[in-house]
Amino acid sequence: MTHVFHRHLRHAPKLAVAASGMTFRDAEGREYLDASGGAAVSSLGHGHPDVIAAMHAQIDKLAYAHTSFFTSEPAERLADELIRTAPQGMSHVYLVSGGSEAVEAALKMARQYFVEIGQPQRTHFIARRQSYHGNTLGALAVGGNAWRRAPFAPILVPATHVSPCYPYREQRVDETPEQYGRRLADELEAAILGQGPDSVIAFVAETVGGATAGVLTPVPGYFKAVREVCDRYGVLLILDEVMCGMGRTGTLYACEREGVVPDLATIAKGLGGGYQPIGAVLAQGKIVDAMSRGSGFFQHGHTYIGHPVACAAALAVQRVIHRDGLLAKVRSDGEAFGAMLREALGAHPNVGDIRGRGFFWGVELVSERASKAPFDPALNLHVRIKKEAMAQGLLCYPFGGTVDGKLGDHVLLAPPFIASRGDLREIAARLASSIDAVVRGATTS
């Protein structure tokens, strides 16, 4: 009997034994083409020799140093590299071990910032519905996915949720994308005023939504309008780039395309590319200054923050991305991938929307295109698609469950940046065939 906790739960995973490049192998010898990089993690694919060599070299030299005693060369170099390539204004890096940890640290940093500058009455966060920021209690509090929050709702810190930027379902037919973005920013402003502007710490949002609503790319101007609203009331802007950052959308940070600089940004997943667990918070100087002039410390810290081997792996991932021109590749091949998905799935009567940017795409399924009605959640379509895709040798990342009575089933695609055009074509073909097989079965049974 296995003692691994999650193998005793519903939808127990298979046993993986090896992975190389774009391909996974399980214990039964089956191979799978990786179209999701796990959950948008494996940006360089599997077994990349440069990252493995960097980790080996670091383990031989210094495997671990507790940050209350030491920083390390790879941590210093990684922080320098991240700031060198970050949007102008970001100046400091706080290294953690994953995405939820990064969000948790950012929320606490934002709160402590206001305590340090004499505004301790700011205690409230505003975030968005249909969002995901992680599974720790603070991250769940700002997350806007009702079913994930439900069991824990009574013990979460206070947060208000406003509308996400979700044009497929929420942009009115009589408004332009710009007007829609403006309306959403007005809604945020109303929420801040309703809460009392002096009591709001921060607005938290994924720059490009991922794990709840199947890749939500913002309409042009939305984040600029949001930034203006935040500035008007001294509210910090925290952008969660755990999934969409680190090149996933074709720029290192997704907010580069939106022309905004957040006060705090969170990154993880693609930062270590899956080779090591690592995440980070990038902060503007005023946050660190407030702490260094005030109490002199950040009331936080986990045992493995700034782990030297994780930092060495992340630094190697960064170097490969730049050396191999992968951002430009993701931009151009990403457009081609979108076209392939549209060709393979665009005419399917149950595909409502195909949206994305770079190597980050979502396919939203509907029971009927005209009404955009989701499938009955009891059909568990997303679970069946994941299973069918695996049977067809494809790893994709379907989500489901109606959220706020709207969102139904959708599939997230986040292939490694090394995917060839042939791989991308194969992904589109296998996904179309898997969706079709499942939807046919579900609608005729």
Ligand code: PMP
């Ligand atoms: N924020 C976002 C936007 C995410 O997509 C995720 C993970 N899906 C997290 C935070 C949490 O990251 P982790 O699972 O590494 O804790």
